[in-house]
Amino acid sequence: MFGKKGWMPLLAVVLASSLLSACSDNNGGNEGKKPVVTGGNESPTGEQGDGNPFGKFDPPLTVKSVLSTEGWATFPEGETWDNDNRWTKLYREALGINLKWDWMVDSTQYENKMNVSIASGDIPDIMRVTKKQLTQLVEADMVEDLTGVFDQYAMPYLKEQVQDALASAQKMATYDGKLMAIPHYGGDPRDSLVTLYIRADWLKKLNLKEPTTIDELVQVAEAFVKQDPDENGKADTLGLGILSATMGGGAMGGFLNGYHAYPDIWIENGNEGLIYGSTTPEMKSALGKLQQMYKDGLIDREFGTKDYNRLKEDVVSGKLGMFYGTISESALIAADLIKNDPDASWKALPLPSVDGNPAKPNVGVTVGGFYVVKKGFSNPEAAVKMMNLFLQKVYGEDKEGTNNDLQVYAWAENAKYAMHVLSPVQGYIKDYNYNLVRDALAAGDPSGLNEALKKTYDVVSGTDGSDPDTWQQWWIHQPEVSPFEIRVKYQEQPDGVVIDKYFGGATKTMEEKMSTLLTMQNETFVKIIMGAAPIDEFDNYVSNWKKLGGDQITQEVNEWYEANR
Structure with missing residues (x-):
């Protein structure tokens, strides 16, 4: 927003x-x-x-x-x-x-x-x-x-x-x-991008650096699992929390983006056409790494059946060290931990990348x-x-x-x-609340804010983050830790976010077959990650995806793309 x-x-x-x-x-x-x-x-x-x-x-x-x-x-x-x-x-x-x-x-x-x-x-x-x-x-x-x-x-x-x-x-x-x-x-599709939420107090306690690469993320996840960051003497903490969903808060999408894989959207294929992001070689590489992390115990053993509420329970109970989230998770998940443990602290980070190229979050058109x-x-x-x-x-x-x-x-x-x-008519328009309040706080001058934002300014300037009831408003306006600040930096880059190139509505074959293809995708990805299927099962998935309607959908999408770009 x-x-x-x-x-x-x-x-x-x-x-x-x-x-x-x-x-x-x-x-x-x-x-x-x-x-x-x-x-x-x-x-x-x-x-x-x-x-x-x-x-x-x-x-x-x-x-x-x-x-x-x-x-x-x-x-x-x-x-x-x-x-x-x-x-x-x-x-x-x-x-x-x-x-x-x-x-x-x-x-x-x-x-x-x-x-x-x-x-x-x-x-x-x-x-x-x-x-x-x-x-x-x-x-x-x-x-x-x-x-x-x-x-x-x-x-x-x-x-x-x-x-x-x-x-x-x-x-x-x-x-x-x-x-x-x-x-x-x-609204602006880029507003729904995900960042990496991480327990900053655990990083400090275990003397770990903030992860910028996938390898560093794996090392942090391993430390969170094996080095007892909550200091209760039990092996009960989790490294990386992800859901089987491929996009949205709590999902695995942010990790996949670290491999330059873009699930569930249509991306340019380098030849003036579009290809479905869930079927690319980069996706196979990302799933292979998640499979290894699951095998090593760095992802919850119940990954395949875990839903959003159970992920939230892991966070609120103080057992989870990292997850991918949109800015909404600052209120829906992160803030509730602070009510239980005022000493806990969160920090939002850009997506770690598998190589030297910056990872880009992918978003759909909403x-x-x-x-x-x-x-x-x-x-x-x-x-x-x-x-x-x-x-x-x-x-x-x-x-x-x-x-x-x-x-x-x-x-x-x-x-x-x-x-x-x-209201029977509702809408969304891009707003500037974070930027405006952030800049006013830095200047110590709220005179340019409207009355609603002045109230936000008063709340943030009147607390130090120690009050659980106002923690979320305080936290999101601290640029050094805020997911809003990470999002702003992505949005300021001309190509910082990968946006779905197809927004023409469901094609004829999508209406008939896309639901089945999505079910097959989800089942295959979960099986691969949990080790119930080898990584090469991804190749069979891509082949079946094409045969069962994917090739026809791709043709219909590219006909639309040619007529509308």
Whole structure:
């Protein structure tokens, strides 16, 4: 969520004032009258509109939508999924949009429910769909072309981000040059990269250097297992904690990247085409090293069945010395150890490499869905305005977080409540919180921060890391140990991160065969690492992958790549 410095200030938007009105046959229950909006002008497509990213509809516009509810979410007293909560009030008061729910369903059932709605032809005015559903809707001519309204209404900072970090997400929503949906932007793909988390206090206790190579990482793992770093007189500590998953927090992906292997993504093959990263010779070498580490007891014997929660238990109990994590693990895993052992300390490191070439983390392109507008809806710009307002409240209108109000509309009451899930339109935009707070702390001057970041500044500057309740905020703002700082350094390198080159959605053969291929991949990798299969089984996996659909998928991916690069 944090990015490099140097963005231009938010451009001023100067709008002429006038009143415009028009008629429509479909206005979501607004009796055929298109709402009058203040500050109007004519759009590039010739349609009339206010041109204001935050312009209010007058009279109010009724928008029918649907909502995916989350079982884990709780809210302050008086606010629920279906009552007049702070998000429905905000859209009504700020934009003149009255939300009406066609239906609500638990997130686990949302996709199936949406499939039923699409099949029946009875869809709401604005809704979130998957890439597959988006393609179905576009082919059936059921949704609006949003190219013009996005160009006219998207707030300047969102447009800046779409030109940079969010470009791939925007392309995923584009068909024949037309923007057919507003992506639920997953943000800058590089924000999900992993770093190596390591027990710095164990390194110091055992007089070990920070590992920069795979060989050094193996040596550290061996010391963590055999030299009793927790000093309890028992052989109960673990070296490297990894999961059988190949990407994400806690997974083995960071180790594989150390061998310049890039699982689960499509990478350039050196011949103007793409190849699947899980099938390269570098992957075989990495698996061979993990097999040896498992045999030597440097990886948990229960590796094959361990899930994220059990990895967290190993960390929190003080038994694990290293694991690969995204910045999220600073709060989800690392912080909980400090509550149990205030003397423990963590440090984030760049990925150790097998050779003299720096290791590069690999990431996929993340899109949380696509917001579409029903064909014929009178005011398709409502979807863009709702996205603008969401981003303004949760992230701000520029790199300084101007008009940000995330402690009300995102993480209320010191992150006790996740309020943003109440909004039917959600998004992500790259923010600069870490850089801004870090630099203010270094200068001892918070005057340039918005109010929310000043509160973070006050928390960090008011503690020395000894308070477990504020440790995580303190730790991530210490550049010498922070995973945020490592991520910034990767992002500042032009080619510091390997990003998935394919983002065209599931091809025909992917839909039919990719699930089976992924299962085969996972089973083969686990068997090899645990010694249940020889390393040469990797060659059989690659051969079978190609025969069982991989070659056809590769052809389809490269046809897309040739047409879209």
